[in-house]
Amino acid sequence: xxxxxxxxxxxxxxxxxxxxxxxxxxxxxxxxxxxxxxxxxxxxxxxxxxxxxxxxxxxxxxxxxxxxxxxxxxxxxxxxxxxxxxxxxxxxxxxxxxxxxxxxxxxxxxxxxxxxxxxxxxxxxxxxxxxxxxxxxxxxxxxxxxxxxxxxxxxxxxxxxxxxxxxxxxxxxxxxxxxxxxxxxxxxxxxxxxxxxxxxxxxxxxxxxxxxxxxxxxxxxxxxxxxxxxxxxxxxxxxxxxxxxxxxxxxxxxxxxxxxxxxxxxxxxxxxxxxxxxxxxxxxxxxxxxxxxxxxxxxxxxxxxxxxxxxxxxxxxxxxxxxxxxxxxxxxxxxxxxxxxxxxxxxxxxxxxxxxxxxxxxxxxxxxxxxxxxxxxxxxxxxxxxxxxxxxxxxxxxxxxxxxxxxxxxxxxxxxxxxxxxxxxxxxxxxxxxxxxxxxxxxxxxxxxxxxxxxxxxxxxxxxxxxxxxxxxxxxxxxxxxxxxxxxxxxxxxxxxxxxxxxxxxxxxxxxxxxxxxxxxxxxxxxxxxxxxxxxxxxxxxxxxxxxxxxxxxxx
Amino acid sequence: xxxxxxxxxxxxxxxxxxxxxxxxxxxxxxxxxxxxxxxxxxxxxxxxxxxxxxxxxxxxxxxxxxxxxxxxxxxxxxxxxxxxxxxxxxxxxxxxxxxxxxxxxxxxxxxxxxxxxxxxxxxxxxxxxxxxxxxxxxxxxxxxxxxxxxxxxxxxxxxxxxxxxxxxxxxxxxxxxxxxxxxxxxxxxxxxxxxxxxxxxxxxxxxxxxxxxxxxxxxxxxxxxxxxxxxxxxxxxxxxxxxxxxxxxxxxxxxxxxxxxxxxxxxxxxxxxxxxxxxxxxxxxxxxxxxxxxxxxxxxxxxxxxxxxxxxxxxxxxxxxxxxxxxxxxxxxxx
Numbered sequence: 036x037x038x039x040x041x042x043x044x045x046x047x048x049x050x051x052x053x054x055x056x057x058x059x060x061x062x063x064x065x066x067x068x069x070x071x072x073x074x075x076x077x078x079x080x081x082x083x084x085x086x087x088x089x090x091x092x093x094x095x096x097x098x099x100x101x102x103x104x105x106x107x108x109x110x111x112x113x114x115x116x117x118x119x120x121x122x123x124x125x126x127x128x129x130x131x132x133x134x135x136x137x138x139x140x141x142x143x144x145x146x147x148x149x150x151x152x153x154x155x156x157x158x159x160x161x162x163x164x165x166x167x168x169x170x171x172x173x174x175x176x177x178x179x180x181x182x183x184x185x186x187x188x189x190x191x192x193x194x195x196x197x198x199x200x201x202x203x204x205x206x207x208x209x210x211x212x213x214x215x216x217x218x219x220x221x222x223x224x225x226x227x228x229x230x231x232x233x234x235x236x237x238x239x240x241x242x243x244x245x246x247x248x249x250x251x252x253x254x255x256x257x258x259x260x261x262x263x264x265x266x267x268x269x270x271x272x273x274x275x276x277x278x279x280x281x282x283x284x285x286x287x288x289x290x291x292x293x294x295x296x297x298x299x300x301x302x303x304x305x306x307x308x309x310x311x312x313x314x315x316x317x318x319x320x321x322x323x324x325x326x327x328x329x330x331x332x333x334x335x336x337x338x339x340x341x342x343x344x345x346x347x348x349x350x351x352x353x354x355x356x357x358x359x360x361x362x363x364x365x366x367x368x369x370x371x372x373x374x375x376x377x378x379x380x381x382x383x384x385x386x387x388x389x390x391x392x393x394x395x396x397x398x399x400x401x402x403x404x405x406x407x408x409x410x411x412x413x414x415x416x417x418x419x420x421x422x423x424x425x426x427x428x429x430x431x432x433x434x435x436x437x438x439x440x441x442x443x444x445x446x447x448x449x450x451x452x453x454x455x456x457x458x459x460x461x462x463x464x465x466x467x468x469x470x471x472x473x474x475x476x477x478x479x480x481x482x483x484x485x486x487x488x489x490x491x492x493x494x495x496x497x498x499x500x501x502x503x504x505x506x507x508x509x510x511x512x513x514x515x516x517x518x519x520x521x522x523x524x525x526x527x528x529x530x531x532x533x534x535x536x537x538x539x540x541x542x543x544x545x546x547x548x549x550x551x552x553x554x555x556x557x558x559x560x561x562x563x564x565x566x567x568x569x570x571x572x573x574x575x576x577x578x579x580x581x582x583x584x585x586x587x588x589x590x591x
Numbered sequence: 592x593x594x595x596x597x598x599x600x601x602x603x604x605x606x607x608x609x610x611x612x613x614x615x616x617x618x619x620x621x622x623x624x625x626x627x628x629x630x631x632x633x634x635x636x637x638x639x640x641x642x643x644x645x646x647x648x649x650x651x652x653x654x655x656x657x658x659x660x661x662x663x664x665x666x667x668x669x670x671x672x673x674x675x676x677x678x679x680x681x682x683x684x685x686x687x688x689x690x691x692x693x694x695x696x697x698x699x700x701x702x703x704x705x706x707x708x709x710x711x712x713x714x715x716x717x718x719x720x721x722x723x724x725x726x727x728x729x730x731x732x733x734x735x736x737x738x739x740x741x742x743x744x745x746x747x748x749x750x751x752x753x754x755x756x757x758x759x760x761x762x763x764x765x766x767x768x769x770x771x772x773x774x775x776x777x778x779x780x781x782x783x784x785x786x787x788x789x790x791x792x793x794x795x796x797x798x799x800x801x802x803x804x805x806x807x808x809x810x811x812x813x814x815x816x817x818x819x820x821x822x823x824x825x826x827x828x829x830x831x832x833x834x835x836x837x838x839x840x841x842x843x844x845x846x847x848x849x850x851x852x853x854x855x856x857x858x859x860x861x862x863x864x865x866x867x868x869x870x871x872x873x874x875x876x877x878x879x880x881x882x883x884x885x886x887x888x889x890x891x892x893x894x895x896x897x898x899x900x901x902x903x904x905x906x907x908x909x910x911x912x913x914x915x916x917x918x919x920x921x922x923x924x925x926x
Contacts, residue, residue: 063669078920078921078924140804143804143806145805145806145807146804146805146806242793243793245792248790250923250924251792251923251924260762261759261761261762263658263662264658264662264761264762264763264764265658265761265762265764265767265912265916266912267658267661267662267664267665267685268665268668268669271662271665271666271669349823349824350803350820350823350824350825350826351800351803351804351825352730352800352803352804352805353803353824353825353826372635373631432662436662436666439663439666439667439670440666440669440670441670443666443667443670443673444667444670444671444672461667462651462653540655540656540659541655541659541662541663544651544653545651545652545653545654552655555655555656556631558796559656559794559795559796560630560631560796560816560819561796562796562799562800562803562820562823562825563800
């Protein structure tokens with residue numbers, strides 16, 4: 036009975052939060068089918084092609100860096116692995132548009148800090164205002180995601196498989212190539228499909244980098260932004276039509292990846308696990324350390340230092356002499372009446388949203404993996420888990436409008452003419468928190484799904500046979516095995532929700548301003564140094580929280 | 592869903608409260624929602640003054656960029672209705688559209704006769720409450736006085752090739768207004784800009800950043816952004832173009848579906864009254880009432896050459912908005 040209640044609740048929540056807003060958005064197209072014509076406009080076609088190119092380039096960079104990093108940090112005897120792992124996760128923590136601002140400062144073709152050096156020694160300048168520039172910024176941002184997925188899969192695998200390969204006479208490298216890395220495949224592919232979907236749906240970086248030149252490279256999300264901003268009502272169906280293409284890409288591109296993997300099964304955590312022994316790097320150790328350190332320097336130190344220096348500038352572009360350095364920006368931003376409230380509000384709102392999303396996502400993934408199919412080939416739970424991933428491929432602005440269309444009205448139920456129950460979500464923290472859950476639900480669903488795939492159902496069955504009920508099995512067997520995965524999923528929701536901008540500016544009311552609205556304010560009405568101050572503060576808070584969480588997880 | 596119903600819910604005991612009040616001309620009380628793009632600092636200044644004038648009145652401000660305010664309100668209307676009573680953003684064309692759609696209610700504040708007649712809707716559906724100016728600006732350290740542009744027209748001159756930028760007229764309402772004036776008598780100037788290496792991207796703060804860093808040391812930007820930057824010590828210098836700064840009116844309007852019109856009118860009167868207008872001037876914008884002071888560091892409006900809003904101009908632009916956007920898109924995407 037508990038089992039049915041939990042499943043029913045989860046499906047109800049999914050319908051109310053995900054399906055209903057998406058259906059309402061589709062209703063916009065029914066209202067104005069002519070908007071579909073926008074799909075044939077040459078500019079939009081080019082934007083769609085650019086979106087695909089950008090997603091693939093981002094993925095290529097993230098895989099090229101993330102898989103080796105994940106292997107080095109997850110399975111080898113590299114020195115100070117814990118330290119490097121924390122450092123290399125940092126790019127994910129910096130809000131993407133802030134990273135973009137840092138890279139514009141470094142790499143704009145006219146006077147970027149790096150480009151000045153390049154031009155100084157007679158080399159051509161690098162142009163950040165291009166698809167390549169976008170892929171660079173977004174690829175670095177996505178690398179930790181692939182890295183953690185690789186490291187996690189490798190750390191959780193059954194070492195006896197490797198031992199058997201060694202006993203059969205395979206060399207360490209051969210074992211690595213034909214046993215270890217293939218076993219990491221499901222985790223890496225899950226991460227890869229997220230990178231693709233998130234690159235296609237991302238707005239902040241392309242918005243800043245798509246059009247800094249005379250001939251802008253637009254992607255679908257920047258076209259959607261233009262459609263909505265000048266025509267708030269007639270532009271909405273157009274935005275929905277373009278979002279459909281994004282949805283198709285968000286589903287289609289990852290499906291290609293799943294096709295790569297075929298029908299092989301990857302159950303590697305059984306009841307008989309042995310300790311995983313680290314892979315000896317031997318003579319390659321200095322090279323490996325160099326690679327990790329180089330990544331840290333380019334992807335972490337460089338942009339973070341740029342943002343920090345920017346936050347200290349009296350005037351942006353005024354040079355770095357002592358006269359132009361000041362702490363006044365910090366006093367001005369943190370002294371704002373709304374700053375402390377917004378930071379605190381975002382902090383617990385993101386924590387609540389992360390907890391809610393992980394709870395809902397785990398339940399959905401569990402039923403996908405463990406519920407028996409209703410009819411041959413049809414498993415409703417699988418469809419449900421699939422639905423939960425859709426919102427991630429929809430741009431934040433469009434999703435927020437869907438939530439407004441679906442849930443901005445007060446729902447009143449009058450009982451016995453005396454008592455009124457009014458469900459009023461608009462301008463409350465609830466609509467913000469729910470928006471974050473909807474948008475980022477894909478992370479816990481995907482993480483728990485690949486986590487559960489690796490756990491042999493026989494473990495749960497054993498518990499059931501010993502007389503444990505559904506709840507007890509979940510609590511004593513499944514969840515403990517999934518704990519590292521779920522902690523990672525929690526962080527994956529918490530971090531972007533903490534500094535989310537696009538949905539927050541549409542959904543927050545006068546008493547519910549958050550970090551995102553503050554950042555937007557500083558960026559629009561303030562100046563880059565002020566926005567950089569908030570970025571430094573946000574990054575510091577998340578890094579500190581991340582470190583604390585890791586420490587707590589280690590001690591527990 | 593239960594956990595969320597329980598907490599997102601409000602329970603009222605007693606006879607169901609009427610959601611909409613009549614305009615009874617009595618004392619303004621209760622909640623009134625203002626959707627605005629005014630700076631938070633201006634809101635922080637006027638909110639306590641309104642509360643002091645009208646105890647019992649509770650102004651609620653939804654503040655975001657003009658475009659976001661419009662998106663949210665249109666979505667709420669599509670969903671069934673909005674509690675928004677007063678609108679105060681800076682996209683004049685939107686108000687012309689809203690008036691045509693019957694979304695606005697006529698109202699004349701006591702001070703309305705002092706507002707520039709060209710910027711008052713003849714039916715009283717909207718009135719200008721503040722004026723922003725689009726001007727030229729340069730980085731004073733990088734562009735010596737003799738080399739600065741005097742007029743928008745100079746930007747098409749080879750002297751400024753690849754050295755100037757504007758915001759994106761497809762995303763920023765102020766730049767769209769500017770473009771509408773530029774192409775009112777033909778597209779020659781816009782094409783000249785394109786040939787001269789135009790970058791039209793981001794909002795006004797992006798243009799300002801490009802000026803400050805020297806990435807593009809000349810720009811078309813809102814005067815209020817320049818004034819605020821100068822106060823922080825930025826080397827940016829405003830230039831009032833000889834061929835006419837672009838006046839971007841920020842209308843105020845009452846919605847026809849306002850649930851609390853008595854309170855809304857009280858706030859309307861305040862914002863268009865002397866105290867409200869003074870707060871607006873302190874926010875670096877020109878007030879609509881001539882009696883309010885000129886923004887600090889700016890020239891008085893009467894000394895600045897501006898492009899006039901002729902009768903029927905706004906309606907013509909609204910009627911051909913799609914065509915204008917289309918033509919601009921293909922111009923920018925072209926060679």
